[in-house]
Amino acid sequence: MAKLIIEGGRPLKGQITVHGAKNAALPILAAAMLIPEPVRITNCPRLTDVENMAGILQALGCRVDWVEDGLLIDAGSARTAELPEVLAGSIRSSVFLLGPLLGRFGAAEAPFPGGCDIGNRPVDLHLKGFRAMGVKVDEASGRIRCLGRPRGGTEIALEYPSVGATENLLMAACGAEEDTVLVNPAREPEIDDLMAFLNGAGFDLKREGSSRIRVRGGRRGHSTSHVILPDRIETGTYLVAAAITGGHVLIRGGRKEHLSALLMTLREAGCRIRIEGTDLDVEGPERPRELRRLVTLPYPGFPTDMQSQVFALCTVAKGTSVLEENVFENRFCHGAELKRMGADCYVRGRTAVIRGVKGLRGAQVTAHDLRGGAALALAGLRAEGITVVNRAERIDRGYAKFAATLRDVGAAIRREDD
Numbered sequence: 001m002a003k004l005i006i007e008g009g010r011p012l013k014g015q016i017t018v019h020g021a022k023n024a025a026l027p028i029l030a031a032a033m034l035i036p037e038p039v040r041i042t043n044c045p046r047l048t049d050v051e052n053m054a055g056i057l058q059a060l061g062c063r064v065d066w067v068e069d070g071l072l073i074d075a076g077s078a079r080t081a082e083l084p085e086v087l088a089g090s091i092r093s094s095v096f097l098l099g100p101l102l103g104r105f106g107a108a109e110a111p112f113p114g115g116c117d118i119g120n121r122p123v124d125l126h127l128k129g130f131r132a133m134g135v136k137v138d139e140a141s142g143r144i145r146c147l148g149r150p151r152g153g154t155e156i157a158l159e160y161p162s163v164g165a166t167e168n169l170l171m172a173a174c175g176a177e178e179d180t181v182l183v184n185p186a187r188e189p190e191i192d193d194l195m196a197f198l199n200g201a202g203f204d205l206k207r208e209g210s211s212r213i214r215v216r217g218g219r220r221g222h223s224t225s226h227v228i229l230p231d232r233i234e235t236g237t238y239l240v241a242a243a244i245t246g247g248h249v250l251i252r253g254g255r256k257e258h259l260s261a262l263l264m265t266l267r268e269a270g271c272r273i274r275i276e277g278t279d280l281d282v283e284g285p286e287r288p289r290e291l292r293r294l295v296t297l298p299y300p301g302f303p304t305d306m307q308s309q310v311f312a313l314c315t316v317a318k319g320t321s322v323l324e325e326n327v328f329e330n331r332f333c334h335g336a337e338l339k340r341m342g343a344d345c346y347v348r349g350r351t352a353v354i355r356g357v358k359g360l361r362g363a364q365v366t367a368h369d370l371r372g373g374a375a376l377a378l379a380g381l382r383a384e385g386i387t388v389v390n391r392a393e394r395i396d397r398g399y400a401k402f403a404a405t406l407r408d409v410g411a412a413i414r415r416e417d418d
């Protein structure tokens with residue numbers, strides 16, 4: 001277990017360079033299983049979730065080597081389609097391996113991913129899609145057992161544009177002999193990065209307008225190399241860190257086209273943001289303006305993964321903000337923790353009402369989930385006195401060198417590991 005100890009009240013100043021995206025790296029690592037030759041994945045962030053996924057690939061018989069700028073994976077030697085219980089239980093994204101294992105071996109077995117701190121997180125859409133591809137799926141005794149090579153020639157409509165289901169079904173479809181069309185797929189940029197990786201490896205996936213993706217059947221994967229796209233949530237988190245401290249930070253390597261909803265929101269809150277190529281220069285206001293109504297939605301809507309950080313920003317706004325969480329049903333745990341720091345907020349179901357206060361004060365708080373944990377650290381940067389964020393290892397799941405990065409731009413933050 002780890003904690004972050006933060007002495008707040010210092011405006012951040014300096015430069016931060018963004019890493020590769022966790023949410024692209026995880027499905028891309030899983031997709032390597034489809035390819036029986038070595039692949040090179042660069043700009044891959046070395047995070048606990050990514051390390052765990054690499055560990056699962058090894059347990060399945062793949063060769064995985066970390067190199068300076070990323071990973072080399074050779075799934076040629078993979079010999080089992082059964083995910084190990086302990087490792088697979090440690091990250092929810094292990095469920096992503098079902099699709100590629102089915103595509104490669106026509107069989108896959110994994111423990112049920114179960115719930116997590118931000119909600120119930122079912123996988124019914126993934127399994128419904130596999131069944132529509134002719135795969136036999138058995139969900140008895142806490143395990144998911146899938147049998148049968150995905151059959152092409154199908155059109156699968158997702159009731160909801162789930163990111164994970166879209167990725168899983170695309171990967172399974174790569175193993176089919178006929179074309180598969182996915183209707184109402186998610187539109188997150190990480191899906192396009194996965195598609196770019198698979199296309200580079202010889203598969204053929206194409207968006208047809210914004211509501212369909214066609215996967216051509218009968219292709220085989222071959223050796224390739226791929227550079228992971230920059231992490232829009234990491235970028236966004238550091239934008240909010242600058243904003244909440246009234247600081248001035250240059251964030252390098254971001255992609256403005258993936259950040260539209262967040263950039264609009266931060267400008268509404270009073271930030272000055274100048275963009276030149278992949279450089280985002282942000283200046284935070286002394287006190288942010290309130291956000292009248294912010295609603296999280298699937299991409300290109302405002303990302304649920306930025307809701308908690310913006311929640312923290314709203315706690316010190318000049319007026320009352322209303323946030324509505326539409327993607328996960330239980331993603332406001334940080335609200336109760338922020339109250340310990342003097343925030344004035346309440347949560348009813350999927351809505352949070354936050355009355356901005358002049359200042360926060362340092363307190364002992366607990367990270368219940370990855371993004372909520374990051375939000376508490378950001379609040380700590382603004383608060384007067386010392387904030388201790390307990391269970392900070394949860395933040396490591398999504399941010400490489402979080403404390404060191406913030407320290408480099410002037411934050412008084414240190415980490416203690418038990």
Ligand code: UD1
Nearest residue numbers: 023026093121122123124125126162163164165305327328
């Ligand atoms: C991915 C991201 C996560 C992000 C989320 C939404 C990764 C590794 N994680 O998670 O950071 O917060 O997208 O942008 O990329 N649902 C179902 N049935 C299903 C699948 C999903 O009901 O079979 C529901 C979920 O409970 C949730 C909603 O759909 O309420 C969105 O989930 P989904 O888009 O699948 O998110 P993840 O892929 O889990």
